Amino acid sequence: MPALVAVGAQWGDEGKGKVVDWIAAQADVVVRFHGGNNAGHTLWVEGEKTVLHVVPAGVLQPGTTNVIGPGVVVDPVVLLSEIDELTRRGVLKDPSRVRVSGRAHVIFPWNCSLDKARDEARKERAIGTTGRGIGPTYEDKVARRGIRVADLLEAGSLRGAIDELAAAKNRELREVHGWPTLDADELYDEAVAWGRRLGPYVEHTTPLLDRALREGKNVLFEGAQGTFLDIDHGTYPYVTSSNCVAGTACTGAGVGPTRIERVLGITKAYTTRVGGGPFPTEETGEAGDTLRAAGDEFGATTGRPRRCGWLDAVMLREAAVVNGFTGLALNKMDVLRGQREIPIATAYRVDGKLTHDFPMTLSEVERAEPVYETWAGFSQDLCGVRRFEDLPDAARRYVDRVEALAGIPVELISVGPGRDETVVRTSPF
């Protein structure tokens, strides 16, 4: 089973970094296919913390090639600083282990400013963007005026493209938002320097992936954000600006759907969200504070406290459908330790009507009242557990129930942040 897509089943932050790092031990190639440095994947290896925003989380496994596909938007400053840090630590010795598609679009600093200025202007309807310029860069791409990574390598034609975009962006920054403008000459010099430094990492990644798949290599497609932040399937407009569902691996990496055999959905044993938008099972009081403290729920990219609540099986079922999950990874099971009772939402009541399906419209999701069933908690420390049979009875019953509600087998259970703190029921490849 050489091609596996791993995506988030909730609003991001499901612990994809840990799962991808763990699966990458068996992978030859790990591919990012959408989003940008709005993602923050936290990895704990031998007590050392690494947070990656652009480079695929497979990079910590020495045998892997890590690909940034055409569907990703790349901030060269962030990418180069991750490459520098990984090189300094001796993790990345050979540039051929990180491959960047020349077709990926470049995030310029004016788009970070515009992201923040526009979200501020939305006032109480703010999306709570990470301010990394992701949305405006995807807008430029779709408007067919974007600058791509390969363009950074062509200093001659780059000049005109930067001048044109800078004029339009500076006009909006100054005249609409009253924000400081950016100097096109300085940006051009910087962009040429980015191109010079990124050159050894740039490659046409489509044939590379085709070769890997033909040779039967294990290819892992690493999702960012999560299903309910997807631009089409999420809680629009409180979403990110890319598709996040498993199908995006095909368009964002450049492989046909017939080549993907398995899709792993990654979910926490509870739910979190950062930024604005509805969250039916959110706990705003003490229960939420307890989950936040136990799970250290603060954003890896912005440090913002995450909103916390119970597991939502209505969302999980919708995620299973739109992604075609073949298995689930249930993360942060250890965080539920000490809860006397653990609620799971199995349905919603919307305007008094019971529904088991995730609603179509935002206002229905905003009005949805979760219908809970409650499961017994457990007090044992799970971090040393490696076999399903060794989990406490209550934890096993919880996992069985999640599996039954989602209609998808739970293949991995995470019992701590470390690479090995994982209960494996089915091998991913």
Ligand code: IMP
């Ligand atoms: P943007 O992608 O920066 O435009 O942010 C749009 C929304 O998606 C905001 O609510 C962000 O908090 C959220 N978001 C974006 N990336 C992530 C992520 O990797 N994890 C969790 N939330 C994210």
